[in-house]
Amino acid sequence: MPRVKADGGGTITFMLALGAARQMCRLTTTFQxxxxxxxxxxxxxxEFEHIARARLASGELENGIVVLSML
Known part of the structure; x- marks a missing residue:
């Protein structure tokens, strides 16, 4: 579910496919x-999927979610 922050930025979520499994990812943006x-x-x-897979492989998760920000 997309969320918009009070400062005009927001976060959107998407699912990364890992075979039959899925991993939730959150992208922080500055778009309004x-x-x-x-x-x-x-x-x-x-590009985001590549970065997300690398972070997942290295265990870089926040509460079980891969957190990304704008490129």
Whole structure:
């Protein structure tokens, strides 16, 4: 579920496919609308998935979620 922060930034979540399993990822953005944030995620999806897989492999999780920020 997308969330927008009071400062104009927000976070969006997406699921990383790991075979039959899924891993929740959270991307923090500075965009003011969900539409802008999702467009950004779609544009850089492969890069974010690559970074998310690397963080998951190294155990870099916050409460079981891979946390990412804008490139």
């Amino acid at each position: 609308t969900d539409k802008q944030a999702f467009s950004y995620l779609h544009k850089y999806r492969k």
